[in-house]
Amino acid sequence: xxxxxxxxxxxxxxxxxxxxxxxxxxxxxxxxxxxxxxxxxxxxxxxxxxxxxxxxxxxxxxxxxxxxxxxxxxxxxxxxxxxxxxxxxxxxxxxxxxxxxxxxxxxxxxxxxxxxxxxxxxxxxxxxxxxxxxxxxxxxxxxxxxxxxxxxxxxxxxxxxxxxxxxxxxxxxxxxxxxxxxxxxxxxxxxxxxxxxxxxxxxxxxxxxxxxxxxxxxxxxxxxxxxxxxxxxxxxxxxxxxxxxxxxxxxxxxxxxxxxxxxxxxxxxxxxxxxxxxxxxxxxxxxxxxxxxxxxxxxxxxxxxxxxxxxxxxxxxxxxxxxxxx
Amino acid sequence: xxxxxxxxxxxxxxxxxxxxxxxxxxxxxxxxxxxxxxxxxxxxxxxxxxxxxxxxxxxxxxxxxxxxxxxxxxxxxxxxxxxxxxxxxxxxxxxxxxxxxxxxxxxxxxxxxxxxxxxxxxxxxxxxxxxxxxxxxxxxxxxxxxxxxxxxxxxxxxxxxxxxxxxxxxxxxxxxxxxxxxxxxxxxxxxxxxxxxxxxxxxxxxxxxxxxxxxxxxxxxxxxxxxxxxxxxxxxxxxxxxxxxxxxxxxxxxxxxxxxxxxxxxxxxxxxxxxxxxxxxxxxxxxxxxxxxxxxxxxxxxxxxxxxxxxxxxxxxxxxxxxxxxxxxxxxxxxxxxxxxxxxxxxxxxxxxxxxxxxxxxxxxxxxxxxxxxxxxxxxxxxxxxxxxxxxxxxxxxxxxxxxxxxxxxxxxxxxxxxxxxxxxxxxxxxxxxxxxxxxxxxxxxxxxxxxxxxxxxxxxxxxxxxxxxxxxxxxxxxxxxxxxxxxxxxxxxxxxxxxxxxxxxxxxxxxxxxxxxxxxxxxxxxxxxxxxxxx
Numbered sequence: 001x002x003x004x005x006x007x008x009x010x011x012x013x014x015x016x017x018x019x020x021x022x023x024x025x026x027x028x029x030x031x032x033x034x035x036x037x038x039x040x041x042x043x044x045x046x047x048x049x050x051x052x053x054x055x056x057x058x059x060x061x062x063x064x065x066x067x068x069x070x071x072x073x074x075x076x077x078x079x080x081x082x083x084x085x086x087x088x089x090x091x092x093x094x095x096x097x098x099x100x101x102x103x104x105x106x107x108x109x110x111x112x113x114x115x116x117x118x119x120x121x122x123x124x125x126x127x128x129x130x131x132x133x134x135x136x137x138x139x140x141x142x143x144x145x146x147x148x149x150x151x152x153x154x155x156x157x158x159x160x161x162x163x164x165x166x167x168x169x170x171x172x173x174x175x176x177x178x179x180x181x182x183x184x185x186x187x188x189x190x191x192x193x194x195x196x197x198x199x200x201x202x203x204x205x206x207x208x209x210x211x212x213x214x215x216x217x218x219x220x221x222x223x224x225x226x227x228x229x230x231x232x233x234x235x236x237x238x239x240x241x242x243x244x245x246x247x248x249x250x251x252x253x254x255x256x257x258x259x260x261x262x263x264x265x266x267x268x269x270x271x272x273x274x275x276x277x278x279x280x281x282x283x284x285x286x287x288x289x290x291x292x293x294x295x296x297x298x299x300x301x302x303x304x305x306x307x308x309x310x311x312x313x314x315x316x317x318x319x320x321x322x323x324x325x326x
Numbered sequence: 327x328x329x330x331x332x333x334x335x336x337x338x339x340x341x342x343x344x345x346x347x348x349x350x351x352x353x354x355x356x357x358x359x360x361x362x363x364x365x366x367x368x369x370x371x372x373x374x375x376x377x378x379x380x381x382x383x384x385x386x387x388x389x390x391x392x393x394x395x396x397x398x399x400x401x402x403x404x405x406x407x408x409x410x411x412x413x414x415x416x417x418x419x420x421x422x423x424x425x426x427x428x429x430x431x432x433x434x435x436x437x438x439x440x441x442x443x444x445x446x447x448x449x450x451x452x453x454x455x456x457x458x459x460x461x462x463x464x465x466x467x468x469x470x471x472x473x474x475x476x477x478x479x480x481x482x483x484x485x486x487x488x489x490x491x492x493x494x495x496x497x498x499x500x501x502x503x504x505x506x507x508x509x510x511x512x513x514x515x516x517x518x519x520x521x522x523x524x525x526x527x528x529x530x531x532x533x534x535x536x537x538x539x540x541x542x543x544x545x546x547x548x549x550x551x552x553x554x555x556x557x558x559x560x561x562x563x564x565x566x567x568x569x570x571x572x573x574x575x576x577x578x579x580x581x582x583x584x585x586x587x588x589x590x591x592x593x594x595x596x597x598x599x600x601x602x603x604x605x606x607x608x609x610x611x612x613x614x615x616x617x618x619x620x621x622x623x624x625x626x627x628x629x630x631x632x633x634x635x636x637x638x639x640x641x642x643x644x645x646x647x648x649x650x651x652x653x654x655x656x657x658x659x660x661x662x663x664x665x666x667x668x669x670x671x672x673x674x675x676x677x678x679x680x681x682x683x684x685x686x687x688x689x690x691x692x693x694x695x696x697x698x699x700x701x702x703x704x705x706x707x708x709x710x711x712x713x714x715x716x717x718x719x720x721x722x723x724x725x726x727x728x729x730x731x732x733x734x735x736x737x738x739x740x741x742x743x744x745x746x747x748x749x750x751x752x753x754x755x756x757x758x759x760x761x762x763x764x765x766x767x768x769x770x771x772x773x774x775x776x777x778x779x780x781x782x783x784x785x786x787x788x789x790x791x792x793x794x795x796x797x798x799x800x801x802x803x804x805x806x807x808x809x810x811x812x813x814x815x816x817x818x819x820x821x822x823x824x825x826x827x828x829x830x831x832x833x834x835x836x837x838x839x840x841x842x843x844x845x846x847x848x849x850x851x852x853x854x855x856x857x858x859x860x861x862x
Contacts, residue, residue, distance in 0.1 A: 222424040229378055230439035231412025244429035320429055320474045 012322075016313060023305045030301040031083070035076050038290045066092060079294065088295035093287045098295045102277070106299065108179065109269070109276035112192055113261040116199035120261075121254055124204045128211025128250075129238060135216055144212075147205035155264075159198040159271040166194060177272035195272040199265065203257040210253035214246035221245070248315035255311030259304045331356045331395065331497055331530050332377060338389035339372050339381065339554075346372050346385060348554040356497065359524060359531045361545030361562070363538050363577070365767035366738070369554040370534045374500040376400065377532055379411040394498070413443045416491035418520075420503040422483035426475040433471025436490040445494055458489040461526060462519045481512035485519050492527055499524070500532045505540060509630040509794055510838040517543060518851055536767055538577050539840035542566065543847035550574050562844045578842065580768055594657075595621040595755055595788050596642070601651035603641045610649070611637045613812045617805075619756060624782065624789040626799040626820075628835065629809035635792045638809075639758045642790065643675055656755065673703045676749035680761040682741035686733040692719075692744055693729040699751040718747045721784075722777060739770035743777065750781065758790045763798065775802055796839045800824065808832050 046062040047054045063069055067078075082089055088098035127147065131140045150158070167175035177191050218224065219242055227241045266278035273279070277296055284292035316322050332354040339347040347369040354360045362370045375381060376392055379399040392400045399411045416439070419425035426435055436458075437451040446454065459467035462485040475483060484504055491499045504520060505513040521544050524531050535541045541548060548565045550557040550573065558571045569575045596619040604610040612634045619625045627635050640646040642653065644664030653660035655674065661667050679685040686695060696715045700706045706714055716726040722743040733741055742762060749757045759778070763771035779802060781787060791802060799806055799820070806823040808816040810831050816823055828836065837850050 222419060222421065223427040225380075225382075226417070226419065226425045226435075227427070227438075229375075229380060229412060229417045230442060231409045232438070232442055236442075240430070241427050245427070321476050324474050324477065 012313075012316070015316065016309075019309045019312060023309055026305055027298070027302055028080075030305075031080055031298055032076075034294050034297040034301070035072075035079065038294055039072055079291075083295070083298060088298075089291045091284070091289055091292050093284065093289045093292075098292055101280070101292075102295060102299065105275060105277050105280045108274065109262060109265060109278065111188075112195060112199070112265060112269075112274065112276060113258070115189070115192060116196045116203070116261050117258055119196065120200045120203050120257070121207065123200070124207035125211050125250065127204070127208040129215060129243075131208065131212040132215035132219065133234070133238065135212075140212075143208070147208050150201040151205035153201070155198055155202050155267050156271055158201050159195070159268060162194050162197055163271075175272070177274040179275060192274070195265075195268050195274055198268050198271075199261055202264075203260060207250075207253055207257050211246070211250050214249040215242055218242045218245045244318065247318040251314045251318070252311050255307045255314075259307045262303050262307075263300045329356045330354070331358075332532075333393045333396075334373070334377070334390070335392075336390035337373065337376060337392060338387070339369070339376065339385055340388045341385050346554050347376070349390065350551070350554070350556055351390075352549055352556075352559065354498070354530055354532065357528045357530050358547070359533055359545045361541035361548040362532060362534045362551060363536070363541050363548055364551035364557075365536055365769065367553070368551040370536075370551055371502050373551075374502050374532055374534050375417075377498065377500055378415045378417055379408050409443075412439065413445070413494060414497045416494065416496045416499050418484075418487050418491050418499060418501045418504045421507055422487035422504075423475065423480055425487060426483060428475050430474070431471060432473055432475060432478065432486050436471060436486065436493055439490075440494040443494060451493065455489060455493055458492050458523070459486070461523050462486075462489050463515070463522075464489070479512075481508055481516050484508065484516050488520055488523060492523060492529065495527070496529060498530045498532065500534070501544075502534045503536070506535065506537070510796070510840075511630050511834055513540070513840075514838040514847070514850060517847060520544065521847065537840065538580075538768075539842045539846070542842070542844045543840065550577070566842075566844060576769060580772060580842065592620045592622050594618045595655065596790070597652075597654040598638075598642070599652050599654070601638075601641055601648045601653070603637060603646055603648040603651075605646070611812050612641065612648070614651070615809075615812070615814055616651075617807050617814065617817055619788050619790055620804070621755070621788055622782070622786040623804040624791055624802050626791045626793060626803035626806045627809060628793060628796060628799055628806060630794055630835075632811075633809040634812040635794075635809060636760055637812075639677065639760050639790070639792060642758060643677055669703065673699075673752045674755045675758065676752050676754040676756070677758045677760065678742070678745050678749050678762045681765050682738065682745045683733070685745050686741060688733050690732070691729065692731055692733075692736075695733075695744060696729075696747055696751055699748060703752050714751075718751055721750065721781065722747045737770075738766055739773060742766060742774055746774075746777065746781070750785070750787075753785075754787065756788045756790060758792070760792045761794070762791075764793070764795065778802065796824075796835055808835070 046059040046066070046068070050058055050062065067075065079089065086099055088102070090096060091098055091101065124147075127143050131143050134140045153161070163175045166173040173194050174191055175194070177195050179188050179191055183191070215238070224237060224241055227237045232241075265274075265276060266282060268274070269276045269278035270282050277299065281293065281296040284296075330353050334353070335351050336349045337347055337351070338345065338349055350369070350373060352360065362373060364370050372381070372385060376387065377394075377399075379392075381387060387400055390400075391398055394411065394414060397410070399415075426432065433452065433455060436455045437448070440446055440451045440454070441448060445451075455471060456467050459470050464470045464482060464485055470478075470482075470486070478486065488499075488501075488504070501520065505516050508516060517540065523529075524544070531544075533541055533544050538548075542562050545562055547559065547561050549559045550565075550571070552573055558565070558569065558574045560570075565574060566578055569578050598618070599616045601612055601615045602610050603612045615634075615638065617625065627638060629635050637646065641648050641662075644660075644662065644667055647662035653662070655671065660671065664672075693712075693715055696718055697706075697711055700711055700714050715729055719726045719728060724740060724743055724747075728736070728740070733744070736744065745762075746757075762778075763774050766774065775798065778789065782789065789802075791798075793799065803820045805819050806817065807814055808823065808831065816829055816832050823832070824836070837853055840846060
């Protein structure tokens, strides 16, 4: 019955294709920045590798072995060419294939992020709704105060507080989140609980506040008054009439926080000795292991861009004007 | 007298310390329609919502009672009480476009309350909604409800909201200015649809409006309100035939005298020839539009929304350069683009907008607003500047003490006067008035029109007056241009344009203007040759 989108409106697939293409351009730009950034990092990998034995001759021979004497532009093209085909080269420090080393760590990081998201997103949306419904009351103010304090704590501090309470005072949970191949999923979850909680504390406040504001905004709309005058129960007004119209801002802030969960876990992984991307990155920054830093940077950027594209697409889909053009 | 449905006694509602509704009492019998009439701030909507047991945020019911079938609907504002009330009283808002949830299909919203109160099975509710869509003259009643709100026009949404209000077979419907936001040509259709539906279903209604001519077509009785107090109440015929209170007399006798035609023979100030214009990449909004504005006279541009009236104003001011066609001002060619015109040209063409709230900088005082063009165009400073501001305020009949006020401290009519003064400050040859009175209450609008006419006589300014209201045209215009879909369908001197033989569009426009007498709607519909039927 409905006509196809008129001029100016893109179909969803065309829009997705365009966003993905733009994402690729962005990713290429990021690769330039990463490469340039790693070039101006202080320190030299050859000296760092050799340590005490860094005689000029030894340094020169290692530089040649790693191809460092070539001009930067040549190295960039080689690196990018490899990265596009999934080949990130070999680590300087331990000569291992970086793509192979990243795979299990990326899996671990994504698992941790997913676990944190599975707790944090429903929790913060529920808290946001609770706050919006009781706006101005003591419930609203208590939730606001607690979550705000939680964001204000730096993660390393929150992490150590959790360790102090759960691992040192009560011995309930392990302080180190070392996971290995042989562990069952259940065991993994127990071990990962503390880093996961640390992440949840860091993101809940932001998402909850956005949910609250978006809902309160919608609740002042005339159509909410219409629903009220229909004598509908409060729960139906919130779920049927307010939430669908608040989806867009909420999805955007959720995506931003998901990206943070994946990308921002660096500190948390180090605190809890969790074998993920963050720890891998930090270890190799210390060793001036440039290819690893570049590879992890690029993977983080790709995840960030993908999540943002997903958020944009979900807000478009949630808008009936775009789903059902005139 | 029939059975009393709604009984309101000494109702008092306050916002903080301000009294919004001041001891209002009335009764409404089953199946009757009571019109609540008054200007903005008279407390009409507040009374209407109180009849649904609802008060908006910030308002408190501080006294009185409202009973529906003998049950107090105000005292315990419990969820249960509101639930009971909502089953028997429903609401039609001024802007159905805002009152429908954009995220859901119309049909689901129309039957929602009926299902929520478990009054019908889903299939019965759907069938009733569809038959109501038909009753209200909506296109394709069986499938109309599948649309989302943004897929229906303003007039259609207003009817759909009436269908929503009727769906649960309520005893009382509160109509809150249901046609105010519509064009006259759409208004008459929606009005006819609403009247038809209330008569057919025998539902009682509170019909709220600031437009007495509209209320008179629907209501059995009228209650006149002002500043939250009752002024007068009586049957429609009595109110029109023998109003008692002075305020009611003013409202009823609000008929503007016809403007006497200017002597004529004046030279052409603005010549618009063959203008075709549109927005980026879009279709042409204006198509080969030509007319002349004579010095010292008023040209009225008439048409319903979407006919290109406001776009025309943008083209003449240079905000939207035309695609083709030329503009001539005082015999000299006018550059299409605003940015390439010189200061004297800018000075010579001024504009007064529809909504003064948006046209005035809320952070500037009246003095700052009026000083700007005086300083910019004439380089006035110091005491000369202040003296001129005070002269301007005098010209627009406002006390010079107002110079220190901010726009937020002024009434709607005062703000529009400031906008006129600001245009006047540039001493322009032409003022474009874009629906300057359509956001104002009738008596206030009347004052603004009087002011504009007086200023024209004194200063010889020409007006290009954009309006959708033909009743205004008679009292202000010398010549008229009728527009439809971006084209000029009729133009010429006022007497010729507004006299038969008409083209069908001009005739429809003229017949759609509500007349200040009961029974006009029936006559107008009969005049269309199809009594009782509705325009789709």
